[in-house]
Amino acid sequence: MPIITLTSDYGTVDHRVAAIKGNILQLNPDCRLVDISHQIGAYNLVQTAYIIKNAYLNFPKESIHIISVDSFFHKDRKNILVKADGHYFIAADNGLLSLIFHDLKPEAIYEITINNRFDDDVKFASVDIFAPVAAHLNNGGLPELIGRKIKEYKEITFQKPYFKETENIMIGEVMYVDNFGNCVTNIPRNYFEKTAVNFNNFEINIRNILLKNIHRKYTDIVTDWEKETEYHGKASAIFNEQDLLEITIYKGTSRNGANTLFGLKVGDKIYIQFE
Known part of the structure; x- marks a missing residue:
């Protein structure tokens, strides 16, 4: 039976995440639910895309991923089901999935049509729409029964780095700050x-x-492990596991990591001067 994952910008204090899980379990008590993250910044699509893109690959094929970020219901905005790389993704049509799959063509895109005739009854899209769709797929249901195939979804793009030949300088920017204060660039x-x-x-x-x-x-910043504590707080750059340039502080935390030491936040520029 496929796994259902949950990602949201709801946090864990309010009722919303529990309501989604409860609704799915009512529909399918035997399903397996896994939380990816509920600490996404409110409406932050770039942060969501980075987390989802680097998490979903570790789940089995046919997994079903509910992404409730910038997902509150609006009758003029589609909700979509996308099959890509052997996985299912359920989200609002807000451009998020184009960020996740900027380098991969989806296998199929569906506009979710369940509840379309009852817009006034949809109070919470993640419970009233996303959860039933996930449970339907989890039970082996066909996507064609809950939506109609469409050719495209809303597309937005990441800011890309560029090189100024007149000055021999590469300019990128911080796109994500992790729990250790490491600043991941583009x-x-x-x-x-x-x-x-x-x-x-x-x-x-x-x-x-x-x-x-x-x-x-x-x-790699530590050259003498007997004096390892001397390297705490030392700044360095690495290419992380996603092969993106990352500015890091050795054994930094969210309180004293690279974002704090350098005063960096998402969107700040990074300059590389070549000689």
């Missing part, structure tokens, strides 16, 4: 390496602090 390894091959060296300039190396992993 600069992929292959784009950086394609540019760097034409130069002898580089400097990453962050608030006038210069980083001249990019490590392979977090612990």
Whole structure:
């Protein structure tokens, strides 16, 4: 039986997440529910896309992913079911899925039509629409029975890094800050390496602090494990497991990580000067 995952910007204090789970379990008491995250920033599609894209690959094929971010019901906005990479994704048609699958063509897109004739009865899309769709799929139901096939969904795009040839400088930006205060940028390894091959060296300039190396992993910054505590709080750059440039503080936390030390937040620019 497929797994159903839940991701939302609802937090865990209010009733909403429990209501979604309760509704699914009423429809299918035997289903397996897994939380991905409910601490998404309110309406933050970029953060959601980063988390979902890097989480769903670890679930079995045919898993069903409910994504309740910027998902409150509006009669003029579609709710969609998308099959992509062997998984099902249920969300509002707000552009989120185009961020997740910017490099992958979906296998099928459906406009969810259940409850369309009863718009006034839909108070909470995640309970009244998303949960029944997930339970239907979980029971082996066909997507064609809960929606009609459409050719496209709403598309939005990430801000991409770029290279200014006149100044030999690459400009990217912070796209995500994790629980350790690490700042993930939109600069992929292959784009950086394609540019760097034409130069002898580089400097990453962050608030006038210069980083001249990019490590392979977090612990590469430590060269003497007997003196490991001396490296606490030291700044470095790495390519993370998603092959994106990340600014990190060794053993940093949300209180003293790279975002705090450098005063960085999502959208702030990162400059790499090549020489």
